[in-house]
Amino acid sequence: MHQLLYKDIVTAALKEDLGFGDLTTETIFADQEGKAEIMARERGIAAGLAVAAEAFAQVDPRIVFTPSLNDGDNFAPGDVLAVLHGPLAGILTAERVALNFLQRLSGIATATGNAVNAVRGTGVKILDTRKTTPGLRVLEKYAVRTGGGENHRYNLSDLVLIKDNHIHGAGSISEAVARVRKRRGFAAKIEVEAATLKDVKEALECGVEIIMLDNMDTSQMAEAVKIIAGRALIEASGAIRQEQLQKVAATGVDYISLGSLTHSCRALDLSLNLL
Numbered sequence: 001m002h003q004l005l006y007k008d009i010v011t012a013a014l015k016e017d018l019g020f021g022d023l024t025t026e027t028i029f030a031d032q033e034g035k036a037e038i039m040a041r042e043r044g045i046a047a048g049l050a051v052a053a054e055a056f057a058q059v060d061p062r063i064v065f066t067p068s069l070n071d072g073d074n075f076a077p078g079d080v081l082a083v084l085h086g087p088l089a090g091i092l093t094a095e096r097v098a099l100n101f102l103q104r105l106s107g108i109a110t111a112t113g114n115a116v117n118a119v120r121g122t123g124v125k126i127l128d129t130r131k132t133t134p135g136l137r138v139l140e141k142y143a144v145r146t147g148g149g150e151n152h153r154y155n156l157s158d159l160v161l162i163k164d165n166h167i168h169g170a171g172s173i174s175e176a177v178a179r180v181r182k183r184r185g186f187a188a189k190i191e192v193e194a195a196t197l198k199d200v201k202e203a204l205e206c207g208v209e210i211i212m213l214d215n216m217d218t219s220q221m222a223e224a225v226k227i228i229a230g231r232a233l234i235e236a237s238g239a240i241r242q243e244q245l246q247k248v249a250a251t252g253v254d255y256i257s258l259g260s261l262t263h264s265c266r267a268l269d270l271s272l273n274l275l
Contacts, residue, residue: 001050001138001139001142003050003054005138006050006051006054006138006139007054009051009135009136009138009139010051010054010055010058010097010101011058012135013055013097013100013101014055014058014059014094014097017096017097018093022089022092022093025088025089025092025093026089029087029088029089029092030089031087032087032088032089033085033086033087033088034085034086034088034091034274034275035083035084035085035274035275036083036084036091036272036273036274036275037080037082037083037084037272037273037275038052038080038081038082038083038084038098038099038102038270038271038272039078039079039080039081039270039271039272039273040075040076040077040078040079040080040081040268040269040270041077041269041270041271042077042268042269043074043075043076043077043110044074044075044106044107044109044110044268045072045073045074045075045106045109045110045112045113045146045147046069046070046071046072046073046074046075046081046102046106046109046146047071047072047102047105047106047108047109047142047143047146047147048071048101048102048104048105048106048139048143049067049069049070049071049081049082049102050071051098051101051102051105051139052065052082052098052099052101052102053065053067053082053098055094055097055098055101056084056086056090056091056094056098058094059090059093059094060086060087060089060090060091060093060094062086062087062090063084063085063086063087063090063091063094064084064085064086065082065084066082066083066084066085067081067082068080068081068082068083069081069082071109071146072109072146072147081102081270084272088274091272091274095272098272099270099271099272100267101139102270103267103268103269103270104136104140104143104265104267105139105140105142105143105146106143106267106268106270107265107266107267107268108140108143108144108147108261108262108265109143109144109146109147110147110268111147111260111261111265111266112126112128112143112144112146112147112148112149112261113147113148114242115149115242115245115256115258115261116147116148116149118242118245118246118249119245119246119249119256122246122249122250123254124248124249124253124254124255124256125149125150125254125255125256126148126149126150126255126256126257126258126261127149127150127151127152127235127255127256127257127258128140128141128144128149128150128151128152128257128258128259128261128262129152129237129257129258129259129261129262129263130152130153130155131259131262131263132262132263133262137154137155140262141154141262144261144262149261150255152257159189159191160180160184160188160189160190160191161190161191161192161193161212162176162177162180162190162191162192162193163193164193164195164214167192167193172202173192173194173199173202173203173206174202174205174206176192177190177192177203177206177208178206189209189210190206190208190209190210191208191209191210191211191212191235192206192208192210192211192212193212193214193237194211194212194213194214194224195214195215195216197220197223197224197227200213200224200227200228201227203232204227204228204231204232208232209232209233210232210233210234210235211224211228211232211233211234211235212235212236212237212257213234213235213236213237213238213253214237214238215237215238215239216236216238218244218247218248218250218251221236221248221251221252221253222251222252225251225252225253233254233255234252234253234254234255235253235254235255235256235257236248236251236253236255236256236257237256237257239259240256240258241260
């Protein structure tokens with residue numbers, strides 16, 4: 001991930017945290033230098049090391065951030081993710097912002113990795129959604145990729161996705177698809193959300209490329225897969241939990257999208273300790 005994609009995000013986070021200055025650190029340390037390490041207190045997958053490094057660099061370019069792992073690497077409790085050398089004032093001022101990014105992004109990568117492992121060998125791919133933290137989408141979707149998942153739409157311009165409210169407003173799936181094709185042409189790739197098997201059949205009749213099975217149970221999903229019979233790609237979606245992933249994958253869908261990867265992930269427990 002290029003630095004330009006996250007530099008301003010880090011700057012905004014530092015401005016938010018710094019306020020009018022670090023009253024504690026600035027009154028205790030002057031030019032004292034030292035060493036610190038970022039250590040894991042639980043298992044996980046690293047993500048966001050460069051983002052954390054950017055936080056330290058923006059506070060004080062003299063800080064040397066040396067990662068012990070790469071993004072995508074697994075770590076265990078007690079493992080060191082990075083070592084820092086430089087002015088203690090800068091290290092401690094940037095600490096919270098750096099850890100906030102590293103803990104959250106590693107949490108997303110870890111949750112994604114767990115989901116990917118749950119469906120390993122089935123051919124099913126794990127997708128994220130647009131249910132991301134405002135302003136942090138580029139980072140959170142990067143963390144999903146780091147954990148082995150794939151990105152669904154990055155934004156609204158990536159794909160035509162006709163959802164329930166579009167269908168309700170247009171009157172039917174067929175009408176919504178017809179309006180899209182009239183404006184976008186037959187070259188536009190279209191995904192349609194289907195809540196029932198009747199919706200699945202109507203979407204198929206429209207010749208759409210992707211059908212999202214929304215909030216169906218696994219028996220309905222299996223029946224939908226039989227009806228579609230390879231004529232469209234199939235995405236399963238709708239509050240699917242970790243313990244359901246294997247059963248959903250066994251229905252024969254191509255993708256499982258999980259909003260929980262980003263909208264409710266748990267930040268991992270990482271700490272920065274002076275040495």
